[in-house]
Amino acid sequence: MFGYSMADIGNIVVMQGFSGLSMFTVLLLMALGLAIIFGQMGVINMAHGEFMTIGAYTTVLISKVAASYGFTDYYFVFAIAIAFLLAFAVGYFVEFIMIRHLYKRPLDTLLATWGLSLVMQQIFRSSFGAKEVSAELPEWMLGSFKPTPDIDIPINGVFVMVLAALVTFGVYMFMYKSRWGLRVRATVQNRTMAGAVGINTAKVDRVTFALGCGIAGIAGAAFTTIASTGPTTGTLYIVDSFMVVVFGGAASIVGTIASAFGIAQAQSILQFFMTSSMGKVSTLLVIVTILMMKPEGLFASKLRK
Amino acid sequence: MSTSNRRGFMKGALVGAMMAAGLISGHAFAADYPTAKVNTTGLAVTDSTVKVGILHSATGTMAISETGSIQAEKLAIEQINAMGGILGRKIEIIQEDGASDWPTFAEKAKKLLEKDKVAAVMGCWTSASRKAALPVFEKDNGLLFYPTFYEGLEQSKNVFYTGQEATQQILAGLDWIAKEKKAKTFYLIGSDYIWPRTSMKIARKHIEQHLHGTVVGEEYIALGDTQFGSVINKIKLKKPDVIYAAVVGGSNVAWFKQLNAAGLNSSKQTMLTISVTEDEVLGIGGENLAGFYSAMKYFQSQDNPENKKFVEAFKKRWGKDAVIGDVTQAAYLGPWLYKAAVERAGSFDVDKVQAALPGYTFKDAPEGPVTVEANHHLTTKLRIGQWGKDGQAKVVYTSDYIKPDPFPKGYQ
Numbered sequence: 001m002f003g004y005s006m007a008d009i010g011n012i013v014v015m016q017g018f019s020g021l022s023m024f025t026v027l028l029l030m031a032l033g034l035a036i037i038f039g040q041m042g043v044i045n046m047a048h049g050e051f052m053t054i055g056a057y058t059t060v061l062i063s064k065v066a067a068s069y070g071f072t073d074y075y076f077v078f079a080i081a082i083a084f085l086l087a088f089a090v091g092y093f094v095e096f097i098m099i100r101h102l103y104k105r106p107l108d109t110l111l112a113t114w115g116l117s118l119v120m121q122q123i124f125r126s127s128f129g130a131k132e133v134s135a136e137l138p139e140w141m142l143g144s145f146k147p148t149p150d151i152d153i154p155i156n157g158v159f160v161m162v163l164a165a166l167v168t169f170g171v172y173m174f175m176y177k178s179r180w181g182l183r184v185r186a187t188v189q190n191r192t193m194a195g196a197v198g199i200n201t202a203k204v205d206r207v208t209f210a211l212g213c214g215i216a217g218i219a220g221a222a223f224t225t226i227a228s229t230g231p232t233t234g235t236l237y238i239v240d241s242f243m244v245v246v247f248g249g250a251a252s253i254v255g256t257i258a259s260a261f262g263i264a265q266a267q268s269i270l271q272f273f274m275t276s277s278m279g280k281v282s283t284l285l286v287i288v289t290i291l292m293m294k295p296e297g298l299f300a301s302k303l304r305k
Numbered sequence: 306m307s308t309s310n311r312r313g314f315m316k317g318a319l320v321g322a323m324m325a326a327g328l329i330s331g332h333a334f335a336a337d338y339p340t341a342k343v344n345t346t347g348l349a350v351t352d353s354t355v356k357v358g359i360l361h362s363a364t365g366t367m368a369i370s371e372t373g374s375i376q377a378e379k380l381a382i383e384q385i386n387a388m389g390g391i392l393g394r395k396i397e398i399i400q401e402d403g404a405s406d407w408p409t410f411a412e413k414a415k416k417l418l419e420k421d422k423v424a425a426v427m428g429c430w431t432s433a434s435r436k437a438a439l440p441v442f443e444k445d446n447g448l449l450f451y452p453t454f455y456e457g458l459e460q461s462k463n464v465f466y467t468g469q470e471a472t473q474q475i476l477a478g479l480d481w482i483a484k485e486k487k488a489k490t491f492y493l494i495g496s497d498y499i500w501p502r503t504s505m506k507i508a509r510k511h512i513e514q515h516l517h518g519t520v521v522g523e524e525y526i527a528l529g530d531t532q533f534g535s536v537i538n539k540i541k542l543k544k545p546d547v548i549y550a551a552v553v554g555g556s557n558v559a560w561f562k563q564l565n566a567a568g569l570n571s572s573k574q575t576m577l578t579i580s581v582t583e584d585e586v587l588g589i590g591g592e593n594l595a596g597f598y599s600a601m602k603y604f605q606s607q608d609n610p611e612n613k614k615f616v617e618a619f620k621k622r623w624g625k626d627a628v629i630g631d632v633t634q635a636a637y638l639g640p641w642l643y644k645a646a647v648e649r650a651g652s653f654d655v656d657k658v659q660a661a662l663p664g665y666t667f668k669d670a671p672e673g674p675v676t677v678e679a680n681h682h683l684t685t686k687l688r689i690g691q692w693g694k695d696g697q698a699k700v701v702y703t704s705d706y707i708k709p710d711p712f713p714k715g716y717q
Binding site: 004008012018022023026125133134136137142143144146152154156157223226227228229233267268269271272276280 | 363368497524535558567569570590
């Protein structure tokens with residue numbers, strides 16, 4: 001078949017399947033934080049990418065410290081935890097001084113967070129330099145896992161996959177099984193009523209926003225294994241993140257998952273059979289068409305209008 | 306002939322004689338070159354100073370790349386000033402920020418030329434920024450020293466190109482890899498904009514017509530794309546002898562990281578890239594690059610004395626961790642070439658400086674002697690470097706001198 005042996009084709013199908021899954025988890029991790037903020041609070045956070053960059057720089061710095069103390073093998077776990085905490089803290093602060101004054105003006109949040117993203121980019125540039133840096137990865141994370149001599153499964157891809165699964169599970173537990181989640185959902189469904197029954201909605205907003213930012217931090221930390229870290233790294237991810245969230249239906253985490261899966265598989269398969277750019281263009285065309293028919297996204301939340 | 310004219314003539318002859326004396330002794334004093342004589346077009350040249358502009362992106366996406374150029378140009382200017390300046394005049398730098406935004410480059414170029422009246426500008430990095438600023442330089446008859454290796458297809462009397470044009474960087478490198486690795490099949494991959502596309506067009510023609518090889522795949526990645534899984538699988542299926550790559554920016558890092566993670570490291574796959582210098586290695590990480598090749602005219606590891614001196618001075622000025630890539634070195638040439646041109650012309654007037662530079666050989670260039678050609682590009686050598694884990698390249702091949710050919714026949 002086309003001059004390739006059956007074994008070749010089989011191997012490629014396996015690796016291509018994995019690369020589709022891997023892209024799915026990357027998109028999912030990118031979009032989860034945004035889905036929480038945009039979906040639950042209706043805030044369009046244009047600085048989402050920069051919160052990822054916070055996570056990425058945290059990882060790079062910790063990797064440098066780790067390298068000088070010789071515990072390079074394990075630092076990644078700490079890096080992710082600290083990336084989360086740091087992005088969470090910054091998010092908490094940003095909500096307090098900026099976002100909470102703009103809840104009734106969604107378009108102004110768009111502008112304000114975009115401005116925030118520019119400010120953050122310049123802060124990164126001034127403090128870490130304009131050049132791109134890379135984290136020193138633990139030895140075990142480099143290279144590939146080989147079930148057979150001709151199949152390579154990238155270990156960093158597996159790592160991102162596991163992490164995405166854990167984070168998604170965590171978010172699910174938080175939103176649907178914890179008291180906090182209950183309050184968040186109550187606030188989303190009916191803010192006034194939630195306030196009336198004694199939920200501190202301002203606090204709920206702040207924690208929700210910070211949580212979304214924290215998850216962005218985790219994503220940023222994870223992406224140091226597959227891509228670069230520079231002041232403008234965030235801009236590489238922001239468009240894809242929004243695409244996933246909007247396509248999935250803003251208020252639904254299941255929608256985000258389904259949308260990340262669909263986009264990743266479509267793009268991955270199309271890019272294999274067409275050129276890379278054409279694959280991307282075709283995927284976007286499909287998304288635009290579907291959004292024209294279903295403007296609310298794949299899984300619109302059923303709210304009484 | 307009236308008296309005043311004769312006096313003018315005598316003065317001119319005197320200046321000429323003094324100029325010759327000055328050049329021989331290696332020192333020039335401003336008094337030997339009265340400002341009224343060396344500056345007839347109203348540039349910002351006084352008895353003791355000359356203003357030169359630096360126009361790069363210090364902010365925005367391109368700051369990653371352009372910072373090195375700014376540093377190199379400042380270093381060269383400081384060194385020139387320490388030697389007494391140009392025709393006895395100290396260089397004053399006026400730095401403007403192009404902010405990674407092409408119209409801003411044009412606007413700032415206009416400001417530098419029309420308001421500050423700078424005698425020359427060191428600047429621009431991307432082709433887009435150069436194309437945006439070019440009409441301003443041509444209209445105001447300014448002088449631009451442009452450091453980046455680029456796609457060619459341009460020649461302006463107002464620009465000196467201190468980096469390589471595409472054929473200088475591509476042809477000799479492909480010849481080398483075809484011979485050295487007995488490569489027959491090539492996979493071309495680049496970012497999706499003018500430089501990689503023009504470069505790949507030239508590469509494909511050369512591979513097919515001169516090397517009698519086959520291009521088994523040609524792929525362009527959207528700028529900023531970080532997902533290479535499908536592309537890498539395609540490469541695995543096609544099994545090319547050589548991957549020829551021109552991926553830039555954030556994508557570049559992702560490309561190398563994912564290539565390695567997918568098991569395609571240098572022990573299994575030969576790759577020649579034209580878009581990785583020491584600057585990019587910082588982001589990509591030496592371990593992801595080890596064993597792959599870059600085709601450039603300059604590598605920091607070159608061990609000629611001029612380069613050792615340059616690297617030492619650069620690190621002393623900008624920190625011991627500073628690295629020097631191809632473009633940074635090319636940017637360093639700009640001020641030195643300008644100094645030589647003014648001294649050859651005995652004048653700061655742009656037309657005279659332009660006419661004086663072609664034919665000049667800069668012997669002390671860190672990369673080794675370079676000659677300015679009539680088409681305003683440099684005759685240089687091409688080097689192939691093999692990357693090591695430490696982020697430095699070992700030069701494994703140096704070509705003969707290659708004349709610049711910005712409009713290559715048979716490659717368009």
